[in-house]
Structures are given as C-alpha cells and as structure tokens.
Amino acid sequence: MKKKQKIIKEAIRLFAERGFDATTTLKIAEVSHVTEPLIFYHFKNKDGLFTEAIECIFFEYFSRLESLAVKTESEFENLENLIHMHFDYVAEMPNESYLLTSVRPARLRDFESVCIRNREEQRNRLNTFIAGCLKRGIQKKEFWNVPVEPTVRLFISSLIGLMRQEILSLSDRETDHERIISELKEIAVMYCRRSLVKD
Amino acid sequence: MKKKQKIIKEAIRLFAERGFDATTTLKIAEVSHVTEPLIFYHFKNKDGLFTEAIECIFFEYFSRLESLAVKTESEFENLENLIHMHFDYVAEMPNESYLLTSVRPARLRDFESVCIRNREEQRNRLNTFIAGCLKRGIQKKEFWNVPVEPTVRLFISSLIGLMRQEILSLSDRETDHERIISELKEIAVMYCRRSLVKD
Amino acid sequence: MKKKQKIIKEAIRLFAERGFDATTTLKIAEVSHVTEPLIFYHFKNKDGLFTEAIECIFFEYFSRLESLAVKTESEFENLENLIHMHFDYVAEMPNESYLLTSVRPARLRDFESVCIRNREEQRNRLNTFIAGCLKRGIQKKEFWNVPVEPTVRLFISSLIGLMRQEILSLSDRETDHERIISELKEIAVMYCRRSLVKD
Amino acid sequence: MKKKQKIIKEAIRLFAERGFDATTTLKIAEVSHVTEPLIFYHFKNKDGLFTEAIECIFFEYFSRLESLAVKTESEFENLENLIHMHFDYVAEMPNESYLLTSVRPARLRDFESVCIRNREEQRNRLNTFIAGCLKRGIQKKEFWNVPVEPTVRLFISSLIGLMRQEILSLSDRETDHERIISELKEIAVMYCRRSLVKD
DNA sequence: CATGAATGAGCGTTCATTCAT
DNA sequence: AATGAATGAACGCTCATTCAT
Numbered sequence: 001m002k003k004k005q006k007i008i009k010e011a012i013r014l015f016a017e018r019g020f021d022a023t024t025t026l027k028i029a030e031v032s033h034v035t036e037p038l039i040f041y042h043f044k045n046k047d048g049l050f051t052e053a054i055e056c057i058f059f060e061y062f063s064r065l066e067s068l069a070v071k072t073e074s075e076f077e078n079l080e081n082l083i084h085m086h087f088d089y090v091a092e093m094p095n096e097s098y099l100l101t102s103v104r105p106a107r108l109r110d111f112e113s114v115c116i117r118n119r120e121e122q123r124n125r126l127n128t129f130i131a132g133c134l135k136r137g138i139q140k141k142e143f144w145n146v147p148v149e150p151t152v153r154l155f156i157s158s159l160i161g162l163m164r165q166e167i168l169s170l171s172d173r174e175t176d177h178e179r180i181i182s183e184l185k186e187i188a189v190m191y192c193r194r195s196l197v198k199d
Numbered sequence: 200m201k202k203k204q205k206i207i208k209e210a211i212r213l214f215a216e217r218g219f220d221a222t223t224t225l226k227i228a229e230v231s232h233v234t235e236p237l238i239f240y241h242f243k244n245k246d247g248l249f250t251e252a253i254e255c256i257f258f259e260y261f262s263r264l265e266s267l268a269v270k271t272e273s274e275f276e277n278l279e280n281l282i283h284m285h286f287d288y289v290a291e292m293p294n295e296s297y298l299l300t301s302v303r304p305a306r307l308r309d310f311e312s313v314c315i316r317n318r319e320e321q322r323n324r325l326n327t328f329i330a331g332c333l334k335r336g337i338q339k340k341e342f343w344n345v346p347v348e349p350t351v352r353l354f355i356s357s358l359i360g361l362m363r364q365e366i367l368s369l370s371d372r373e374t375d376h377e378r379i380i381s382e383l384k385e386i387a388v389m390y391c392r393r394s395l396v397k398d
Numbered sequence: 399m400k401k402k403q404k405i406i407k408e409a410i411r412l413f414a415e416r417g418f419d420a421t422t423t424l425k426i427a428e429v430s431h432v433t434e435p436l437i438f439y440h441f442k443n444k445d446g447l448f449t450e451a452i453e454c455i456f457f458e459y460f461s462r463l464e465s466l467a468v469k470t471e472s473e474f475e476n477l478e479n480l481i482h483m484h485f486d487y488v489a490e491m492p493n494e495s496y497l498l499t500s501v502r503p504a505r506l507r508d509f510e511s512v513c514i515r516n517r518e519e520q521r522n523r524l525n526t527f528i529a530g531c532l533k534r535g536i537q538k539k540e541f542w543n544v545p546v547e548p549t550v551r552l553f554i555s556s557l558i559g560l561m562r563q564e565i566l567s568l569s570d571r572e573t574d575h576e577r578i579i580s581e582l583k584e585i586a587v588m589y590c591r592r593s594l595v596k597d
Numbered sequence: 598m599k600k601k602q603k604i605i606k607e608a609i610r611l612f613a614e615r616g617f618d619a620t621t622t623l624k625i626a627e628v629s630h631v632t633e634p635l636i637f638y639h640f641k642n643k644d645g646l647f648t649e650a651i652e653c654i655f656f657e658y659f660s661r662l663e664s665l666a667v668k669t670e671s672e673f674e675n676l677e678n679l680i681h682m683h684f685d686y687v688a689e690m691p692n693e694s695y696l697l698t699s700v701r702p703a704r705l706r707d708f709e710s711v712c713i714r715n716r717e718e719q720r721n722r723l724n725t726f727i728a729g730c731l732k733r734g735i736q737k738k739e740f741w742n743v744p745v746e747p748t749v750r751l752f753i754s755s756l757i758g759l760m761r762q763e764i765l766s767l768s769d770r771e772t773d774h775e776r777i778i779s780e781l782k783e784i785a786v787m788y789c790r791r792s793l794v795k796d
Numbered sequence: 797c798a799t800g801a802a803t804g805a806g807c808g809t810t811c812a813t814t815c816a817t
Numbered sequence: 818a819a820t821g822a823a824t825g826a827a828c829g830c831t832c833a834t835t836c837a838t
Contacts, residue, residue: 003801021220022306025829035803040830042801098302103367107221116371150386153364153379158353161360165352168302172315180352187349191394202818224812234820236814245812401797419618420704423833433799435835444833501695501765505619514769548784551762551777552755559758563750566700570713578750585747589792600822622808632824637809639822 004042007032012053016095020050020106047108054105057096058118064089065125075137076197079155080189082129086159087185090166098171101163126156134196143196155192162188203241206231211252215294219249219305246307253304256295257317263288264324274336275396278354279388281328285358286384289365297370300362325355333395342395354391361387402440405430410451414493418448418504445506452503455494456516462487463523473535474595477553478587480527484557485583488564496569499561524554532594541594553590560586601639604629609650613692617647617703644705651702654693655715661686662722672734673794676752677786679726683756684782687763695768698760723753731793740793752789759785 010032014023025046029036043049064085071077090097099105100122105115130152137143162184169177209231213222224245228235242248263284270276289296298304299321304314329351336342361383368376408430412421423444427434441447462483469475488495497503498520503513528550535541560582567575607629611620622643626633640646661682668674687694696702697719702712727749734740759781766774 018306019218019220019303021218024827026827036829037803037831038801041803046829102302103297103363103370104218107217119367147386150382151390153383154361154386154390157360157364157383158357159360160363161356161358162353164302164359164363165356168318171302183349184352184356187346187353191350191353191390195390195393223810225810235812236820237818239813240818416704417616417618417701419616422831424831434833435799436797438834439797496700501699501761501768502616505615517765545784548780549788551781552759552784552788555758555762555781556751556755557758558761559754559756560751562700562757562761563754566716569700581747582750582754585744585751589748589751589788592792593788621806623806633808634810634824635822638824643808 003032003034003038007034007039007042007049008053008056011049012057012099013095015050015053015105016098025049047106047110050106050108051114054099054114054118057100058122060093060096061089061100061122062125065129068129075133075140075142076193078133079130079192079196083159083162083185083188083192086163087166087181090163090170091181094167094170097163098167101160101167123156126159127152130155137196141198144198146196158188202231202233202237206233206238206241206248207252207255210248211256211298212294214249214252214304215297224248246305246309249305249307250313253298253313253317256299257321259292259295260288260299260321261324264328267328274332274339274341275392277332278329278391278395281325282358282361282384282387282391285362286365286380289362289369290380293366293369296362297366300359300366322355325358326351329354336395340397343397345395357387401430401432401436405432405437405440405447406451406454409447410455410497411493413448413451413503414496423447445504445508448504448506449512452497452512452516455498456520458491458494459487459498459520460523463527466527473531473538473540474591476531477528477590477594481557481560481583481586481590484561485564485579488561488568489579492565492568495561496565499558499565521554524557525550528553535594539596542596544594556586600629600631600635604631604636604639604646605650605653608646609654609696610692612647612650612702613695622646644703644707647703647705648711651696651711651715654697655719657690657693658686658697658719659722662726665726672730672737672739673790675730676727676789676793679723680756680759680782680785680789683760684763684778687760687767688778691764691767694760695764698757698764720753723756724749727752734793738795741795743793755785 007028011023011028014028014031017023025039026036028049029039039046039049043052068078068081068085071081108114131148134143134146134148134151138145138148165184166181169181174180206227210222210227213227213230224238225235227248228238238245238248242251267277267280267284270280307313330347333342333345333347333350337344337347364383365380368380373379405426409421409426412426412429423437424434426447427437437447441450466476466479466483469479506512529546532541532544532546532549536543536546563582564579567579572578604625608620608625611625611628614620622636623633625646626636636643636646640649665675665678665682668678705711728745731740731743731745731748735742735745762781763778766778771777
C-alpha cells in the first residue's frame with residue numbers, strides 16, 4: 001500500500017522532469033526503492049501508471065479549487081484568491097503543475113480518457129467559478145458590464161500562461177525568481193482589478 | 200538538397216504530433232520518402248535533426264517579429280499587431296507553434312543550446328518590442344504610467360497562454376473554433392487597450 | 399480437496415487448448431476460481447501439475463483399455479471393440495485425447511518420467527492386447543497367418559492416425575463431422591476385417 | 598541473404614526440438630551465428646519467422662508430392678510410391694516432418710492462415726492423388742470396387758499415423774530403428790495391396 | 797488452507813546508429 | 818548522394834515461484 005503511493009509519487013516527478021517516454025519503468029522502480037515487476041503488479045502497464053498519476057494530480061487540484069471559500073461581499077476578492085491559489089499551487093507542486101498544464105504530457109493508447117477528460121473538467125470548473133464571480137459582480141455593480149464568456153476564456157488562458165511562466169522560471173532556476181514571481185502575481189491582480197472593478 | 204528540407208519539414212510535423220521520443224528516425228525517413236541512413240548523412244544524429252528543426256522554427260518566428268513594421272503614431276496599434284501576429288502564426292503553423300511554446304519539446308543531450316537559447320532570445324526580443332512600446336506610450340501620454348518590467352512579463356505570459364489556448368482548440372477540433380478564437384483575439388485586444396490606454 | 403481436482407481438470411483443458419508454455423499458472427488459477435499460490439500448495443510446481451494431469455489422463459485411458467471385456471468366440475470382435483473404444487474416447491474427451499496422442503505435449507525438466515513412460519506403457523498394453531488377439535485368431539484359423547509383430551505396429555500407428563484425424567476434425571469444427579467420423583470408423587473396421595479375417 | 602536462410606533452417610530445428618514457445622529468439626540467433634535484432638530485421642516478429650518456416654516446409658513437401666511421377670500401368674505402384682515418399686521424407690527431414698504432422702505446432706495470433714491453410718492444401722493434394730489412383734484402379738479392374746472417399750480418408754490418416762510412428766521411433770532413438778521402420782513400411786505396403794488389389 | 801505482495805530471470809521487440817558498398 | 822544489412826543497448830512486460838501472514 002505504502003509502496004504503491006511511493007511509486008506514483010516518484011513517477012510524477014520523473015514524468016515531469018524527463019517526459020513520459022524518457023522515463024523508464026526501471027528508473028521509476030529504482031528511485032521508488034522497489035523492483036520493476038512490482039510496478040506491473042500494482043498497475044496494468046506504464047500507461048496505467050501514468051493514468052493514475054494524472055488522476056491523482058487533478059484530484060488534488062480540484063480539491064484546492066473546491067476549498068476556495070467564496071466570499072460574498074467582494075467578487076473581486078474571489079478572483080484574487082483564485083489567482084493566488086494557482087501561483088501557490090505551482091510553487092508547492094511544480095512537477096504536478098507541469099503535467100497539469102502540459103498540452104500533451106504523454107501519448108497513450110487511450111489518451112482521451114485521462115488528460116482530455118480532466119482538462120475539460122478543469123475548464124468547466126474554472127468556467128463555473130469565474131463566470132459566477134463575473135455575473136454576480138456585474139449584477140452588484142461591482143464590475144463593469146463586460147461580456148462574460150470571452151472574458152472567462154481570456155482569464156483562463158492568461159492564468160495558465162502565468163503558471164507556465166512560473167514553472168519555467170523555477171526550472172530555469174532564474175535568479176531573483178521569488179521577487180519576479182511575486183511581482184508578477186501582484187501585477188496580474190492589479191490588471192485584473194483595473195479591467196473589471198468600477199473605480 | 201531538396202531532400203534535406205523535406206526531412207526537416209516532416210520531422211517538425213512528427214515531433215509536434217507525437218513528441219520527440221515517440222518519433223522514430225525510421226518513421227521520419229518513411230514519410231520523407233528517403234532511407235534512414237540518409238538522415239544520418241545530413242544530420243549528425245537525431246538530436247542534431249531536432250536542433251536544426253527548432254532553429255528553423257525560431258528563424259521563421261523571428262522573421263515575423265522583425266517584419267512587424269513599427270508604427271509611430273499609435274503605440275497601442277503596435278501591441279495590437281503583435282497580438283494579431285501571434286494568433287496568425289498559430290493558425291498558419293500549428294505544429295511549429297506547438298514546439299515553439301512547449302516548455303520541454305525534447306530532452307537532448309545538449310538541451311540548453313537550442314531550446315533554452317532560443318527561448319531566451321524570444322523573451323529578449325519580445326521584451327525589447329513591448330517595453331519599447333510601453334515606454335514610448337507612457338512618454339507620449341498615450342498610456343497610463345504603468346510599471347514597465349512587470350507589465351511586460353504579464354503581457355508575454357498572457358500572450359503565450361493565448362497561443363496555448365488556440366493550439367488546444369485546434370488539436371481538440373473544437374466546434375466553433377473560428378468564432379471562439381476570433382472572439383478571444385478581440386477581447387484580448389480590448390482588455391489590453393482598457394488596461395493601458397488613457398481613454 | 400475438491401479444489402485440487404478442479405485445478406487438474408481446468409489445467410488439462412488449458413494445456414490442450416493452448417499448449418503447456420502458453421498456459422500460465424495465473425490463468426489456471428483464474429478459471430479454477432482459486433488463487434495462484436494454492437496451485438503451488440497442491441503441486442510442487444507447474445511441471446508437477448502437468449505430470450499429475452498426464453497421469454490422470456493415462457489412468458482413465460488405461461481403465462478403459464482394461465474394461466474392454468475380451469470375447470472368446472470372435473477375435474475380430476475384440477479388435478473392433480478396441481477401435482470403437484478409441485473413437486469414443488476422442489469424442490468424449492477431446493482435450494485428454496489431444497494430450498494423450500501428442501508427441502511432445504510439454505518440455506519438462508524431467509520429461510521422460512511421465513510422457514515417455516506412459517506412452518511406453520500404452521504401447522505395451524496395446525501390444526499385449528492386439529498381439530493376443532492376432533495369435534489366438536491365427537491359431538483358431540479365424541485370421542490369416544499374418545506376421546504378428548509388424549502387424550501390431552501398423553495397427554497401432556493407424557489407430558493413432560485415426561484418433562488424430564478425429565481430433566483435427568473436431569477442432570476444425572468440420573461440417574459433417576459426425577458423418578465423416580462415423581464413416582471413417584466403419585471403413586477402418588471393414589479394412590481390418592478384410593485384411594485379417596478369412597472370409 | 599545467406600543469413601536469412603540460415604535463420605529459417607535453425608529455427609525449424611529448434612521449433613521442432615523444443616516447441617514454438619520454448620524456443621527463444623535469442624537461442625535462434627545464437628545457433629544461427631547472428632545477433633537477435635537481425636531476426637527482426639528479416640522477419641516481422643517471431644510469429645512471422647515461424648510462418649515463413651512453415652511455408653518453406655510445405656513448399657518442399659509439396660514439391661516432393663508433385664515430383665511423384667505417375668505410372669500408368671499400375672495404380673498400386675503409385676500408392677506404393679506415395680507411401681515410400683512419406684517414409685523417406687521423415688527419414689531425411691525429421692524436424693520438418695514433426696512440424697508438418699503436428700496438430701498445433703504453434704499458437705499464433707493469426708494461426709489459421711499458415712498451418713490450417715497448408716494442412717488443407719495438403720489434404721486436397723493427397724486427396725486428389727489417392728482418389729485418382731483409386732478411381733483409375735477400380736475402372737481398370739486393378740482394384741476392388743471400394744468406396745473411394747472414406748478409403749482416401751483412412752489412407753491419409755494411416756499414412757500420417759505411420760509418419761508419427763517413424764518420428765517417435767527416431768526421437769526416442771529406439772534400438773533397431775532401421776529394421777523396425779523398414780518392416781513397418783513393407784507391411785504397410787503389403788496390407789495396402791491386400792486391401793485393394795484383386796488377387 | 798489460503799492469500800496479497802513481491803521478485804529474479806528472462807523474453808520479444810525497438811531503435812538510433814554504423815558500415816560496406 | 819544513397820542504401821541494405823547489421824547491431825549494442827535498452828525497454829516494457831510476463832511469469833513461475835516465494836514468503837509473511
């Protein structure tokens with residue numbers, strides 16, 4: 001039981017660091033301190049291991065999304081929290097973030113069912129969250145009367161672009177990483193406010 | 200000579216469609232209608248082929264960046280053109296875009312030299328372009344007095360987030376792709392104006 | 399105890415259907431509704447299971463041979479009964495027949511001890527039975543004065559050739575299987591009579 | 598070119614001696630004095646190698662069948678030659694004979710197309726040959742008026758039973774093998790004559 | 797009796813790369 | 818410039834078998 005979790009954990013790290021194809025099952029076994037066949041005892045095959053890993057990642061991510069308590073007084077604060085959550089997520093779990101934001105983290109025989117399905121779920125949840133904020137904010141006159149649907153799309157695209165930037169900055173071990181990302185977060189929130197909030 | 204170009208072209212397609220590791224030199228040879236050893240005659244090895252392919256892609260991309268004629272009357276129009284250029288680039292060359300925006304399109308023995316180097320070059324060029332627009336715009340009172348450096352970072356991150364979105368929408372063969380992307384482009388330009396331009 | 403018999407029964411089916419090497423102990427466990435280690439509790443190893451299976455098969459076969467009541471009035475009738483018994487045996491137990499007539503049903507570490515030993519026993523018993531009939535028949539002037547030893551060999555060879563034919567026809571699910579085999583049996587008996595019996 | 602033939606030759610030997618599953622591609626490579634991947638260069642996979650091997654075997658066998666010159670004066674002599682040919686074939690090519698007469702020499706993904714197809718072809722050719730002899734012999738009053746179809750079946754079954762016997766005797770390294778097989782051949786011819794030929 | 801977890805050994809297959817021509 | 822033949826290295830995966838419980 002313990003070992004299965006360990007395998008998943010190490011697999012995520014290796015898949016993120018080297019990519020699916022460049023990660024051998026033997027290497028995963030080594031760093032997990034188990035023998036190779038144990039991987040195939042716990043998972044159907046390499047694709048199956050990857051699938052479970054992706055499910056784990058999205059499960060954790062969705063938990064974080066759900067636990068974003070929705071404030072009622074200020075809709076903008078909700079969006080701000082959403083932005084913060086994503087920056088924090090990348091900082092805490094860079095490998096998971098990388099796989100989460102990857103367009104094609106692996107090419108599986110049955111690719112659709114894992115990555116695409118979860119990505120759609122992610123889009124739906126983000127959609128619901130952001131569109132909700134926008135609509136309520138517009139109704140409460142907190143926000144300008146912006147077109148909801150395209151604004152949501154733009155918001156999501158930018159959010160993921162920002163995550164990508166944070167991941168890159170982390171993996172390139174950029175000097176001043178902390179400061180830059182912190183500034184980036186601030187400015188993102190600032191432009192969000194400026195674009196949506198009346199005064 | 201013709202054949203070498205053909206190899207690079209097909210390699211780009213396959214690398215984008217299936218990833219570096221999942222693309223065999225044999226497959227590249229087949230779809231290029233050459234024999235496998237010819238690839239090794241023209242390129243040092245698979246990594247070398249990939250390197251040349253990446254160089255080609257960035258060369259074309261940098262050409263497009265350079266050919267963005269810089270208007271002097273309106274700085275906002277320059278930024279607008281930059282946004283349009285990137286949307287057009289994805290639409291015209293989806294495979295190239297995918298490799299261009301990929302965080303780690305391949306894990307080469309000497310990875311730094313090609314992907315990271317070009318990505319830095321790209322960041323520098325975008326930086327120069329956007330920072331120039333912002334500074335001149337601020338000076339000319341066309342723009343608000345925004346902090347230049349973080350704004351540039353946010354701009355670039357969002358731009359690449361938008362490209363990613365367009366690529367995804369293409370590869371998922373989303374219904375209404377045309378309309379959605381067109382709307383996304385418009386709204387991106389709109390928020391850009393709203394955030395920067397004084398009324 | 400019940401389970402051990404079940405394992406042997408299913409093992410025979412699988413060994414016959416797919417061959418020894420292509421039959422995994424896991425598969426045997428599954429179709430027997432037991433877990434894999436139980437097989438190794440009941441049998442020393444896979445070879446041991448196969449050995450017991452073969453012993454079972456020959457035990458049943460030898461029982462049938464022994465229970466062929468020997469008529470004294472007509473020696474030919476005894477041979478006829480022998481032929482019928484073999485046709486019936488194939489029809490009733492095709493998997494067992496297949497393993498019984500297989501030249502090399504498995505390559506065990508200690509192959510001799512089970513397949514070859516039983517095959518020799520089989521040859522000896524058939525030899526005794528047939529040679530006895532022939533000698534008595536010749537003495538009683540029921541049969542022509544044929545050379546006993548070679549005739550026995552020919553008889554056995556043909557008999558097994560006929561079994562093989564019946565097995566093949568069964569496994570190929572030949573249309574008209576029933577009719578063809580029935581005709582084959584008749585004609586075999588007919589030629590046997592014609593060759594041996596004095597008008 | 599030379600090497601491909603060598604691989605097939607050695608593969609036939611090993612497949613016959615140990616069975617398909619127990620014969621590893623590495624072992625085939627070793628005894629053929631080539632490296633393992635060369636096998637996969639010349640053949641699609643292990644099944645493909647087996648398939649070509651079987652085709653070779655039947656090709657040679659069919660050649661021998663065809664080159665049986667058909668005498669016109671005596672139909673019995675034709676049948677006698679057929680029997681001799683099969684005995685000789687086993688003596689010369691025991692491994693090939695074993696695979697040829699095996700009910701299921703391997704369990705391939707696409708099993709039908711090789712073994713069953715060739716076996717049907719074999720049955721058809723033998724059928725044509727033997728039925729032709731019988732019919733002409735009956736017409737010429739050389740033979741008794743036996744029922745052709747079932748007689749042919751019996752003939753074929755016995756023939757293969759005899760081959761099996763010769764193979765077994767060879768592989769068991771029976772003492773007196775030569776004499777026994779020689780006697781078996783004689784007696785087979787004798788009973789054939791006695792059963793068919795008038796006088 | 798029974799089982800979940802675990803493994804050593806090995807197998808079929810792939811692939812980038814080389815070499816003689 | 819071009820290719821058919823060949824290979825070292827490694828990979829995903831399987832399987833009989835064991836062991837602690």
